[in-house]
Amino acid sequence: AQSVAQPEDQVNVAEGNPLTVKCTYSVSGNPYLFWYVQYPNRGLQFLLKYITGDNLVKGSYGFEAEFNKSQTSFHLKKPSALVSDSALYFCAVRALNSGNTPLVFGKGTRLSVIA
Amino acid sequence: DGGITQSPKYLFRKEGQNVTLSCEQNLNHDAMYWYRQDPGQGLRLIYYSQIVNDFQKGDIAEGYSVSREKKESFPLTVTSAQKNPTAFYLCASTPLTGAGDYGDTFGSGTRLTVV
Numbered sequence: 001a002q003s004v005a006q007p008e009d010q011v012n013v014a015e016g017n018p019l020t021v022k023c024t025y026s027v028s029g030n031p032y033l034f035w036y037v038q039y040p041n042r043g044l045q046f047l048l049k050y051i052t053g054d055n056l057v058k059g060s061y062g063f064e065a066e067f068n069k070s071q072t073s074f075h076l077k078k079p080s081a082l083v084s085d086s087a088l089y090f091c092a093v094r095a096l097n098s099g100n101t102p103l104v105f106g107k108g109t110r111l112s113v114i115a
Numbered sequence: 116d117g118g119i120t121q122s123p124k125y126l127f128r129k130e131g132q133n134v135t136l137s138c139e140q141n142l143n144h145d146a147m148y149w150y151r152q153d154p155g156q157g158l159r160l161i162y163y164s165q166i167v168n169d170f171q172k173g174d175i176a177e178g179y180s181v182s183r184e185k186k187e188s189f190p191l192t193v194t195s196a197q198k199n200p201t202a203f204y205l206c207a208s209t210p211l212t213g214a215g216d217y218g219d220t221f222g223s224g225t226r227l228t229v230v
Binding site for chain 2: 009034036041042043044045046049090092100102103105106107108
């Protein structure tokens with residue numbers, strides 16, 4: 001069975017400081033990994049994904065994520081946080097070559113960037 | 116512009132009523148999904164469909180029903196058997212690929228409240 005853990009319900013960071021939102025996963029075989037962002041009363045917006053290749057993935061709005069197979073992690077990072085980054089962030093996983101089986105989501109991490 | 120349209124944005128249900136949430140996509144995606152979002156619980160899968168006239172139960176299907184008569188449409192009915200339907204409902208879709216390397220595209224959601 002696939003699963004995703006986001007160990008922090010809330011992350012607070014000062015504007016201009018680097019941010020990290022943590023994600024670990026469990027899947028049989030190799031994973032496809034995704035990060036989404038959700039603003040209040042809106043759907044989820046795709047940020048980035050890891051499929052294969054370079055372990056550092058760059059995505060939208062200056063976000064990036066690092067895939068670490070040995071630690072089964074896919075942490076989301078940004079070098080300099082903005083107040084507008086404040087939102088709910090979801091990590092999701094799907095096993096390689098599993099077709100269109102549904103993504104498995106973590107419970108989300110609320111990021112608060114303080115001016 | 117291509118996308119997923121969910122309607123209505125807000126919906127109020129009286130006790131004992133069935134209500135139907137609409138989800139339409141013009142992305143030519145094969146697979147469609149319904150998720151329920153409650154505070155602190157992330158996204159939970161209700162139903163999904165990979166082809167027309169076929170659908171599968173997710174983790175919390177009890178009290179819900181769906182149909183997939185057209186590729187573009189995947190309506191969700193919340194029946195009176197669902198005892199706690201107040202939640203934010205999200206519809207998503209993705210193209211059918213054997214690899215599963217596409218993420219989901221999400222609608223803007225429907226907030227259902229029991230009155």
